[in-house]
Amino acid sequence: MATKSNGTRMITVGELSRVEGEGALMIQLEGERVVDVQLRIFEPPRLFESMLRGRAASEAPDITSRICGICPVAYQMSACHAIERALGVHCDGALRDLRRLLYCGEWIESHVLHMTMLHAPDFVGVPDVMTLSERYPERIQGALQMKKTGNAIVTSLGGREIHPINVKVGGFYRAPHREELRRLLPDLKAALEEAERLLDWCAQFDFPTLDREVEYVALRHPDEYPMNEGRIASSRGLDIDPMDYEDHFVEEQVPHSTALHAKIVGRGPYVCGPQARFALNAERLSPRAKAAAERVGLRPGYIDPFRSILVRGVEVIYALDEAIRIIEEYRPPSASSVDTPPRAGRGAAATEAPRGILYHRYDIDPEASILEAKIVPPTSQNQPSIEDDLRTIAPTLAALPHNDARARAEHAIRNYDPCISCATHFLRLSIERR
Amino acid sequence: MARTVATPCIVGIGQRYAGDDGVGREVVRELSASGIPAQGVDDGAGLLNILMGGAGPVLVIDAVVGGGKPGTIHVLRRDAFDAAFRPVSSHGIGVLEAIDLATRFNPALTVTVVGISIDPPSSLGEGLSREVAASVTEAAECVRALLPFQASVMTLDWSSGA
Structure with a gap:
């Protein structure tokens, strides 16, 4: 902590660890009053947007992954759905199920890692996973x-x-045989039991609290917990086709960050990700996941971001449950992909990356070359809400010693599992106090 | 005493759209072109996936910050990283964390790192700098030279000083 000659006190925390990448955070306080909160992030997807111009639309899933x-699967899925929409084709049946199964795999990997x-x-209260593994090796x-x-x-x-x-x-280069997938079942069933134990372990944590008004935004599908498809819905009544995303959401440049801040037109920041998915879709969870959510006290409605780890735990249970269901019902498709004849058009899609809605939009020419691409990653969408959370807890931070303030601020940021390789780079935290 | 010789798993780490960070993948490309099986991953999380896949010797090729001018090649012990080298990772699970975590639960795993010095990446973009690109062939040669060594003394952990 340092005190400036003008009475401002600054706490410099250095790089934020255990976030998918690095960035910078500055909190400025006057007494307990928050003067400013700035999460500074660098956003690679914008570079990829320019990299995609002139490339064949068929390359977009691989390049964006x-x-x-x-979360390479999320990038592939959003790209595939958006381009298929531009081309006027659709995957259903077993191909659709296989995509959903692939997404289950990514949710499991990403959520468990986080x-x-x-x-x-x-x-x-330990510095890293190595220390944690000494205390809880079985977990x-x-x-x-x-x-x-x-x-x-x-x-x-x-x-x-x-x-x-x-x-x-249009699908896959090769569809798996039934037996290839069925071989996964014993491990998936064992993982499901372990996922229950992990959730119950997490439920015993001592959770800080953070209570404020938020608007949740997530996909909503009439029949299933959303992954690949659905309308974009919000807890305050938004209900749109993903093709209309840019009419309802705006991205604003802020001086302290190269990342754009996504906001709902006329309303402001919103939250996407597991809390939003659960808040808007809890009734579409499998019975086992629903029971797990009830057991750890999760209810649809406002979910304290410090409890987001529990929602991830429920989603791991759901993803394992859903993967088992898909594999048990799987019958190989007659063809591994549908035809995708080139044509000019615009296609947009949103899918549910582990961290929240991942929006892609492509304009393509008659030869299916990309004229323009737009990618809005979930971390950019959550960035204003992360700053709002930090504003809310800033008085608490001000009262804490330097190391504790840093730890709590980093914890609050990690509630959103921000992917800095998607949206940020080099996070350093400073708290200015006057 | 006769010893079972295992084929080392060769993994190159790097993000191909992050400039010199992608050098590990370029070395993998060169090794693969010469018939040596090798695979590329982006980061520590990807490496962890591979390390959790089995026991045996693993040879990791990665960019490192520190250790001389860009393009300098090192064969590194685990403890060398803390002092002079910082593997380049833009992810929460770094390369060292992945190695430490995997070896904690799988002590039979042996990992050797071929590090290629780079300047800290400051921007994204395809392609390597001239100095780092010039080191790719030499790094591939270094890996080839390590292969019989790695396979025949597979119980040695963190070999050093090529």
Whole structure:
């Protein structure tokens, strides 16, 4: 902590660890009054938007999957759906189920990694997962096994563990045989039991509290907990086709960050991700996931962001449950993909990345080359809400010693599992006090 | 005493759209072109997936910050990282965390790192700098030279000083 000659006190915290990347955070306080909160982030997807111009639309799923090593499936799925919409084609039946199964694999991998390796250390009060693994070896070992199970789904469908190469616009290059998928069932069922234990372990944490008004935004589908498809809905009545996203959401440049801040037109910040999905879709969870949510005290409505780890735990249970269901009912499709004849058009789609809505829009020419691309990652959408959360807890931070303030601020940011490879780089935190 | 010789798993780490950070993948490309099986991942989380896949020797190729001018090649022990080298990772689960976590639960795992010095990446973009690109062939040679060594003394952990 440093005191400036003008009476301002500054706390410099250095790089934020255990977030998917790095960025910078500045909190300025006058007594307990918050003067300013700035989360500074760098946003690679904007570079990818320009990189995509002139490329074949069929390349978009592979190129955009490189934006993030944690959620490549989300980028592939949003790209595929958006381009298919532009081309006027649609995947259904077994192809649709396989995409959903692939997404289950990514949710399992990403959520388990965040819960146990990045977020749980905040609650236990240890610096990192290595220290956590010394205290709770059975939980971390179990988590690694669960993550491996998610990897196995992605490998079986995507052709390899990261950056699946089997996904294409129109479906897959090759559809798996029934037996290939059924081999995953024993591990998935064992992982489901472990997921229940992980959730119950997390439910025993001592949760800080944060209570404020928020608007949740998530996909909503009439029949299922959303992953690949659905309308974009909000807790305050928004209900739109993803093609209309840009009429209802605006991205604003802020001076302190290269990332754009997404807001609802005429209303302001919103929250996307597990809390929003659960708040808007809890009744569409499987019976087992629904029971788990009730057991740990989650109810639709406002969900304290410090309890987002519990929602992720419920979604892991759901993803495992759903993966088992899809595999047990799977019958290989007659063709591994649908035809995608080129044509000019515009297509937009949103899918539910582990961290929230991932929006893609493509304008393509008659030869199906990309004229313009737009990508809005979930972390950009949550960034204004993360700042609002920090404003809300800033008086608490002001009263804490430097190290505790840093830990609580980082914890609050990690509530959103921000993916800095998607939206930020180099996070350093400073708190100015006057 | 006779010893079972295992084929090392070779993993190159790097993000191909993040400039010199992608050098590990370029070395993998060169090795693969010469018939040596190797795979690329973006980050520590991807490496963790592979390390959790089995035991045996693993040879990791990654960009490192520190350790001399860009393009300098090092064969590193685990403890060398804390002092002089910082693996380049834009993710919460870094390369070292992935290795430490995997070896904690799988002590039979042995990992050797071939590090290639780069300047800290400041922007995204395709392609390597001239200095780092010039080191790719040498790094691939270094990996080839390590292969019989790695396979025949597979119980050695964190070999150093190529």
